[in-house]
Amino acid sequence: MHRAHVSKIGMTALVPPELIFACAGEPFDVNNIIPASKNYPKNKLCAWTAIWREMLVKREIKIDSLIVVAGGDCHNALVDGQKAAMSGIPTHFFFYPFDGDVQYLESQLHKLSSFLGNIEYPEKFRDVKALKKLGRKIDNKRLNGKISSSEAFRILVSFSDLMGDLDRFRNALDIKEGNIALNNRVALIGVPPIYHDFHEAAQSLDLQIVFDELPYEFVRHSGDDINEVALDYCNYTFARSLDFRIEFLQKELEKRKVEGVIHYTQFACHHVLEDEILRAKLDYPMLTIQGDLPGKTPQQIKLRLEAFREVLERS
Amino acid sequence: MPSKAGRRFMIGLDVGSTTAKIVRIVDGEIEYQITGTHNWKELVKGVKKEDIISTGYFRHSVPHRASVTEITAAQFGVKHYFPEAEVIVDIGGQDTKVIDVKSNNFIINDRCSAGTGAFLEFVANYFKLELNEIGTLHFQAKRIPDINNTCGVFAISEMISQLVAGYSKEEVIAGMHYAFARRISFMIPETETIVLIGGTVKNEGMVSALRDILKKDILMPPEPQIVNALGALKYYS
Numbered sequence: 001m002h003r004a005h006v007s008k009i010g011m012t013a014l015v016p017p018e019l020i021f022a023c024a025g026e027p028f029d030v031n032n033i034i035p036a037s038k039n040y041p042k043n044k045l046c047a048w049t050a051i052w053r054e055m056l057v058k059r060e061i062k063i064d065s066l067i068v069v070a071g072g073d074c075h076n077a078l079v080d081g082q083k084a085a086m087s088g089i090p091t092h093f094f095f096y097p098f099d100g101d102v103q104y105l106e107s108q109l110h111k112l113s114s115f116l117g118n119i120e121y122p123e124k125f126r127d128v129k130a131l132k133k134l135g136r137k138i139d140n141k142r143l144n145g146k147i148s149s150s151e152a153f154r155i156l157v158s159f160s161d162l163m164g165d166l167d168r169f170r171n172a173l174d175i176k177e178g179n180i181a182l183n184n185r186v187a188l189i190g191v192p193p194i195y196h197d198f199h200e201a202a203q204s205l206d207l208q209i210v211f212d213e214l215p216y217e218f219v220r221h222s223g224d225d226i227n228e229v230a231l232d233y234c235n236y237t238f239a240r241s242l243d244f245r246i247e248f249l250q251k252e253l254e255k256r257k258v259e260g261v262i263h264y265t266q267f268a269c270h271h272v273l274e275d276e277i278l279r280a281k282l283d284y285p286m287l288t289i290q291g292d293l294p295g296k297t298p299q300q301i302k303l304r305l306e307a308f309r310e311v312l313e314r315s
Numbered sequence: 316m317p318s319k320a321g322r323r324f325m326i327g328l329d330v331g332s333t334t335a336k337i338v339r340i341v342d343g344e345i346e347y348q349i350t351g352t353h354n355w356k357e358l359v360k361g362v363k364k365e366d367i368i369s370t371g372y373f374r375h376s377v378p379h380r381a382s383v384t385e386i387t388a389a390q391f392g393v394k395h396y397f398p399e400a401e402v403i404v405d406i407g408g409q410d411t412k413v414i415d416v417k418s419n420n421f422i423i424n425d426r427c428s429a430g431t432g433a434f435l436e437f438v439a440n441y442f443k444l445e446l447n448e449i450g451t452l453h454f455q456a457k458r459i460p461d462i463n464n465t466c467g468v469f470a471i472s473e474m475i476s477q478l479v480a481g482y483s484k485e486e487v488i489a490g491m492h493y494a495f496a497r498r499i500s501f502m503i504p505e506t507e508t509i510v511l512i513g514g515t516v517k518n519e520g521m522v523s524a525l526r527d528i529l530k531k532d533i534l535m536p537p538e539p540q541i542v543n544a545l546g547a548l549k550y551y552s
Binding site: 306 | 385386420421
């Protein structure tokens, strides 16, 4: 059974896309268009949320309804999401539990399911789970130098909405393999950089990003039904306490044998405040960079990356 | 730079946003030359590309055998004078870099002119003075007005208000040095000793204000402007 019209569901941060597909929706992560955007919002703190808010209000992003992740992860989204809602877009506010309470998350997922019109295609849970398994394989190939970090990032970050089309997305996962020298293995933690060529820039400076913290979360969680999704997504690190996230990071960085960590921070994002804690807890040379507006990686950021490579080469 | 006919030397070339510097070591002695960035070619007349180690903002644009970022060059250059240096503050014309040598961390202010040499240049230009002159006038101030604005443009308006309120030119200049030094101090981590380098630190008034605010040991190499060029040379060798 196919609907004549599939609703396009905007999402402001990670919302289980498997549930949206199962409810016959087409997930669309509004952040995915920001790095290539030429939109300079008038009233902004963080450019990520300000740009999608402005584009939504002006109807430059065509969606039928919006899910705002208002609890856990992004704080600015709570206000910018309300501005989008006030402009007339049907909006649902989704809250992750800070303490990982599975029952709370399950109740949130049921509310979301009602907003989306309830589950019509339960098999989509398993379809998405299978694709995420392929995503983790891609991540592993990057870790072993079989595919470039920019290619791996491009795919992993797309797992937030799986391009809104599972068949199209499955075809996009077919990547040519090669052999990439893994000098200067670094992890990229924090929110993804707002620059569309950041991974290429790092690669050109001989820094190999072998871990993308947030995109890895996009392939890490899944489930065959709402209960399993709740069980797994309650470990979504960005919505949890710093201790929880740091413990996960420590294991992941060790497993991936990284030599250094790049902490990307976004201007006026509350995650900036985490930098000193991450520096104190993660025992690696760390470079903190901060971006503001989208575009190409600025020269000043490239200088920092190059100097960081020199640090790694000396240590 | 004295001619050393018939002998080839490696040189460190630092081409920054406002000045270009060249360093070579001849019989154990450091020789250097400084000019405006636009004249950088004058510094390398007759020098072969294979003998140049470049650094600075334009390090990739000038001929070089090898290049190194100014952040790494600063560490190698400072080490020559102060092997135990923990924190280096490089105040240049267009940016300020704070390098925490121990933790391999560096903070760069390149978004806002208030913490760079450009800020003090605004002040000097306003009074139609040279940069070194405002550094000397600082010490003639009898009292120091509070200039609280952290934005370069607004600080200039505040400076004018203080002049209208009756503060002398020397006092207002000292106030601006304190405003600048306070801004820099926010970037400096906990440490006992700080090494200052870069063209702007030749301003004695600003250094005095920074010393007063930080209450730490402040060390400076004999010629703070050529440290990165020296560091490039040392890095390579």
